[in-house]
Structures are given as structure tokens and as C-alpha cells.
Amino acid sequence: MASVTPNECTGDGPGVILVAIDGSTTSVRAAAWAAGLARRQKARLLCVYVATHPALAGMTYGMGAEIPMDFGTDEVSKDIATEIRDAARAYHVSADYLVRSGDPVTEIMKAADEARVDAVVVGASTQAGHRLIGSVAVRLVRAGRWPVTVVP
Template identity: 40%
Template structure:
């Protein structure tokens, strides 16, 4: 992050998985990116712990579903972010969600990571936000 020419945020990473908390996080991050004139990096970390990967046929189906989801992310980003002038890109990686988000944030020198709460009711915070916060190398924003 050193040596940036801009005061404020230049790059915001947001984790998306298709769930409502991640959609809320992406909407909040998009607003922040618009106000800060920052680039938004939409990141999908494809979970390899999915039982679909346990067979060759399941792996093929899971991989196709991931590719389709990333394509949908691109279409949605173009539809919602282009008209309001937010620069964006999509990154698709595989592995543990928290580690994947931090790895992408490190590689692209992101200023912060935004994620949805992802807890199971009761306002609890899920394991991905907890892991990110516990090992934070940059600000983590958890959106309900």
C-alpha cells in the first residue's frame, strides 16, 4: 500500500458467493467505491470442500456452475456499476474463502476487504469474516 498517489481508497475487494449477505456487502462496497472513486474488485472464491468435487462427474458440474456464476457476476457488474461510473473487475480463485480473499487483496494491493456477515441468524458473524478479522493485514468491513 505504500507509494500510492491517492489519499483514500484506491481498490476495494468484495467477496461474493451468491448469498444475500454477500449481495448486501457488494452493494455497500459499490457505494463506497463510487464515493471514493476507487476500483471495485469482485472476488468469487470457489470452495473446494464442496462434495461435488469428490467425483469426476461432480467436479465437472461444480466447475461449470462456478464459471456460470462468474459470468453472471460480470453481467451484473456491467449492469449496475458501469452506469454509475465505478471501475470494476472480477477475480475467480479456488480454495478457502478467507485465505482466497486475503490472497487476492494482497496480490492487488487492496486497501480493504468487504464481506457479508454470513452468520446463521441471530446476528452472529460467520467463519469467513471471523478468519479475516483474526488475521487482518488491512481493514475488514463486515456488512449485515
């Protein structure tokens, strides 16, 4: 019989939790929920912001490439970085911040695979059009690679 090896860092819970943040109300709630989970599980939090640009702008910055924090992609990413630092201190968790550019689902999946995350947390979409094409949350759940928690 094969034995199950618990997570070396945290016991049997997640070791790395990715939370997608875009500045929306639901993503802020998702970040708070993920931070609480990370604190309880003694897990590391990976916060990912995906900047979306017009199609041709992606060619300038390297579509899907990691963007350094000092690149100054936009004010939203800077504001989020400040909020993450403050929240990480308040929740007493280790948090990393990654800024990417491109399709949110593709970039979140890449970041999750690269960091070998154990769970993904996203906020629920409030856009009506996502019922037709699928929201980020639905597309991540359909990928079926990690447990995905969708926070309303």
C-alpha cells in the same frame, strides 16, 4: 518527522477495495456498499468470487489457482459476472472480477495481497455453524492485514 503520503489515485482514501461475492443476500449488499464507497472515494473495485469444490475436485483444477472467466466454473460465477458489469456501469466505478477456487478466506487473502488492496468488504454470515469455527468475515478480521467492513 516522517510525512504521510496520500494515496496517489484518490487522495487519502482507499485506492483499491476488494469485495467478496458469493451470490448470497449479504454479499450482494456488501457489493452495493463497496461500489458506493468506491464511487465516493474514486477507488477501483476488485470483486472476488471463490468457488468451493469437493476436496478431490481441487486437484483437477489446481487448488487455489486463478480460474479464467471463460473456464465456466459454474452458473453462479457467470451470473455474478453479469451483475458486476451492470452494477459497475450503474455506480460509475471501475470493477475487476476475479474467480478463484479453494478455501474462501485463503483465496480472498491472496487476492487482497496480490492486488495490494486498501480495504476488504464482506457480507455477514447467516450460517449458525460459523459461531463455532468462525465465518469468513471473522477470519479476515483476525488476519489483521486490512480494514475489513462486514455488511449485514
